[in-house]
Amino acid sequence: YQFDPIGASGIILLSESHLSFHTWPEYGLITLDLYTCGDPSKAEMAYEWIQKKLMPTTVRTRRIERGQMIGQITNSEHQNQALLA
Known part of the structure; x- marks a missing residue:
């Protein structure tokens, strides 16, 4: 989506990833x-390629390992369901 004025x-959707x-x-x-449910090394390669192309002066990265259980829902309607990252 192009905002007005700038x-x-x-x-970008891929078979096992998105950016x-x-x-x-x-x-x-x-x-x-940058998300992938495929080979994590490909995400690392994409990350490095993006940095080379954009040449940022500052980079802040937060890596999230998805599919890890981060908690459990205790609401009675949803008993025994996990929260996944």
Whole structure:
């Protein structure tokens, strides 16, 4: 999606992955979400490629291992269901 007057948001869908992005050109900022349910090393390679292409001056990364149980729902309607990241 192209914002008016500047900025963009979008998503690229792949068979086992996606990359979403949001830009704020007025601040020189882009945020990315790179997700894969396939081979994690391919996500690492994509991450490195993106950094080489964008050449950011600052990078902050948060890696989330998905599929890990992070809690348990205790509401009686949803007893014994897990929260997954």
